[in-house]
Structures are given as C-alpha cells and as structure tokens.
Amino acid sequence: MGRRLVLAALCTLALAAASASVASAQTLKYRFGPIQVAPGQNTIDFKPNNLRPQVPGYITAFRPNLTYLNGKVPGVDVVHLHHGVWLVNLLPTWAAGEEKTDAELPAGYGWRYEPSDTWVMNYMVHNLTPTPTQVYLTYEIDFTPGTDPSAAALKTVSTKWMDVESGHVYPVFDALRSASEKGRYTYPTDDPNAYQADGRRLNTWTADQDGTLVWTAGHLHPGGLHTDLYLTRDGRTTRVFRSDAHYFEPAGAVSWDVAMTNTPADWRVQVKRGDTLTVTGTYDTSKASWYESMAIMPVAFSAGDTTGVDPFSGQLNTKGVLNHGHLAENDNHGGGAGGLPDARGLPGGILITGSGKPVFVQDFQYGIGDLTRLGRAGNPPTVRQGRSITFNNLDDGKAIWHTVTACKAPCNGRTGIAYPLANATVDFDSGELGTGPPGRTAAANRLTWKTPSNLKPGTYTYFCRIHPFMRGSFRVVPR
Numbered sequence: 001m002g003r004r005l006v007l008a009a010l011c012t013l014a015l016a017a018a019s020a021s022v023a024s025a026q027t028l029k030y031r032f033g034p035i036q037v038a039p040g041q042n043t044i045d046f047k048p049n050n051l052r053p054q055v056p057g058y059i060t061a062f063r064p065n066l067t068y069l070n071g072k073v074p075g076v077d078v079v080h081l082h083h084g085v086w087l088v089n090l091l092p093t094w095a096a097g098e099e100k101t102d103a104e105l106p107a108g109y110g111w112r113y114e115p116s117d118t119w120v121m122n123y124m125v126h127n128l129t130p131t132p133t134q135v136y137l138t139y140e141i142d143f144t145p146g147t148d149p150s151a152a153a154l155k156t157v158s159t160k161w162m163d164v165e166s167g168h169v170y171p172v173f174d175a176l177r178s179a180s181e182k183g184r185y186t187y188p189t190d191d192p193n194a195y196q197a198d199g200r201r202l203n204t205w206t207a208d209q210d211g212t213l214v215w216t217a218g219h220l221h222p223g224g225l226h227t228d229l230y231l232t233r234d235g236r237t238t239r240v241f242r243s244d245a246h247y248f249e250p251a252g253a254v255s256w257d258v259a260m261t262n263t264p265a266d267w268r269v270q271v272k273r274g275d276t277l278t279v280t281g282t283y284d285t286s287k288a289s290w291y292e293s294m295a296i297m298p299v300a301f302s303a304g305d306t307t308g309v310d311p312f313s314g315q316l317n318t319k320g321v322l323n324h325g326h327l328a329e330n331d332n333h334g335g336g337a338g339g340l341p342d343a344r345g346l347p348g349g350i351l352i353t354g355s356g357k358p359v360f361v362q363d364f365q366y367g368i369g370d371l372t373r374l375g376r377a378g379n380p381p382t383v384r385q386g387r388s389i390t391f392n393n394l395d396d397g398k399a400i401w402h403t404v405t406a407c408k409a410p411c412n413g414r415t416g417i418a419y420p421l422a423n424a425t426v427d428f429d430s431g432e433l434g435t436g437p438p439g440r441t442a443a444a445n446r447l448t449w450k451t452p453s454n455l456k457p458g459t460y461t462y463f464c465r466i467h468p469f470m471r472g473s474f475r476v477v478p479r
C-alpha cells in the first residue's frame, strides 16, 4: 500500500515536470445513472451527485452527453436530454440541452472546485416513445488539480446564469406564429406582457463588482435562431455576443439537428460594477409555432479580472465559433409516407354534442379520432360549428402527459426530429395535460382542454408534442 502511494506520487511528479509550462488538465469521465426512463417520461428530477473530482482544483472544460447503458447515443427522436443542469452549491453552473454544447474556457481560466461543494443533478429526460429504457447522463471534465504547478496561474470564473426566465425551474415561453408578422419573434422584446406575473424583468443581471466575461454560448429549442447578450452602462447599451443556431437540418430551423456558436478564444468583455447584462432569444416563427421554448446564455465571469475590452470603445472579437458538427443521433428527420390515413378523406365519426363525453387520451392513443385506430373510432369525431370537443388525459396517473397540438393536414407522415410540426393553418395547443409539482413541471396542472369554439368547418389534424407519433383528427361541421 505504502509503496503504491510512493509510486503514484512519483508518477505525479514526473507528469508535473513534463508539463510544467502548459496547463496540464486531466480529462475525467463520469456517468450519472443509470436513470430509469418510464414510458413517455417528461419529468424534471433533482438528485444528489457525487460523481466529481476528489481533490480541489479547477474545471476548465465540461462536455455533456446522454447514452444508453451500452454507451450508444440514443436517437434524439427516441429519447433525449431535454435539459441537464449541474447545480454547484445550489447555483446552476453547467448545462446541457439536446444541442449538446461543450463548454471550453479560454486558456488561463477555470471554475474553482472544492470537494466540499454540494453538487445536485437537475435533469429532464424526455422519452418520446411508450417504451421504457435506461440511460446515463455522461460528462467529461477537464480538470487541473490545485497542486498542479499550472493551477496557480488560473483565474477563477463563476457562471452567471443569463436566462429570459431566470429563477423558474421550468423557464419557458411560447413563440407563436400569430405573435409576429415578420416570422421572427424575440423574447421578451416582442411580448408586451412578459414578466407581468413576475413583477420584475428576469432576463437581466447587474454586476456587483468589476470583472471580465470570458465565455458564453446560447441554449435554444428547435425553431431558435439566436440568443443575444447585451451590456448596458450609463444608459448606453451594446451587444457583446450573439450565439447563432447553425442548423444541419435540411428543413431549416425546425429540429434539434443544430449546433450553437460560442465565443472565440480571445473574447474578453470588461464589466464594471453597476453594468447590466441582458439576454434575449429569437425564434423563427415562419414555419411553425414553438411552445415551451427556452433562451438561456450561461456566461463565465471572472471577478476582479481587469483584462477585458471596453465593449463601447475597444475592439471586441464577437465572431462566433461553431461548437460542434452534425451529430449522427439527429439523422431521423421524419416526414416520409407513414401509412396513416388522410383524415380529410375519412367519413365523419361520432357526433360530439355540447354535453357529450370527452375524448379520452389513454395508453398513448386519442380515444376517438386517433389516426392509428380502425373503423368508426378512427374517423374524425364531428362537432357543430360553435361548439367544442373536450380532451381528457387518463394517463396522468402514470405521469404521462399529452398535448393536442394542431399540425398541418394530413399530418400522417413518419415521425422524426423535424416532423410533425405545430404548423397547421389554424394554431391550437392544449398544453401538457397532466399534473406535477407546482413550479417544477412541464405539466399544465389540468387534465382537460377544450378545442376552440370559433373554428370554421373543416377537418383538423393534431399531434402530441411529447409523443409525436400520436396523431389524431376531428371535424367541425356547419351548424
């Protein structure tokens, strides 16, 4: 035992000697889990996380992913990491969305790490299918131990969590086609009602000390185009970085087949005490509406560091760097012939009257009008113009939440990351019918929803945003 310790110490010395002049980070690999993923799961969970370095030091890079137990990466259309946030001493520090952005600090900077820190894993794994599975949340850390000679030269950063819905456990907003005529929607700028319920703007942070910003990248959902970070000083505002969504997706800004740009290695923004940072998120609303969207831009801030460039008078390099290339798990785009009927050609189904029974949603099927059902139950239930159809989710007891979301008819193509979309001629959306812990859930905390009563006669098709293989239809007939 003693001899092994001595050997280990000698090895450490040899390594240190060989690399004394360069930052000698170790790459540490962790697998959080296995996480049991229930059928159709879309819940937010918090768990203690002790998978982290054993000694004090600096974390200089963070690379997240999601895998099956055998190490394979699941298709994003099957099961995906809606988000993962690594909380350190309760503060969000690193995060992953399905765009899988790696955080690599510029040379000379690190997040200070202490073994006494408290780590909590906040994760939302989304199962788009009825098949249960098991996954690991994986992450690689580049780590420089505090005893490494190069550690003394590292400057400490902390993460400033810039989020348009900062403080919300489920920080989302809707970007609807109807909200903008130009096909672009920026939150909160384009929403006159943003933050009314919160009583204050959630997308800002005012610096309580001088320092320098050294790294950022944006997080968006499908449809997202860019996040922007602004700095305001003495009444003047300037943009200090735009993180662009680069879509590999052939259909454009409609899927997770995307990578964000992060800041270039020499990006250093001077921050003075009293400066205010502001974040916004912009979505493409020309092709579809985007429900429950996000816009987050974690920023690495080095307190006390005076090497930053004055963003008003200096030369700031704001040219974004693509974080990664196309990922194979995004290859199933969907949209081809799917074998489901075109509901517009089906005979009318059951007539729903004002006091009629609701459409029950159960076992990943719409009770009547589901495009996978045969016979009368599969035909579009009909309702007279001016009346509504009520949907009622019976799967909530299994923590399975469904939506009724309008998609362009026939909405019967193969499911993939780019199909179906909330792109019907007339938008409607039920929200996630289900119940969950207040403030900590994507569920709307109700089980029923009524179709709009002002729909014109016609056949309407819809899908479930959580389980997009679920498709259905109904028909409005003249009074």
Ligand SMILES: [Cu+2]
Binding pocket: 364, 401, 402, 403, 464, 465, 466, 467, 470
């Ligand atoms: Cu569903």
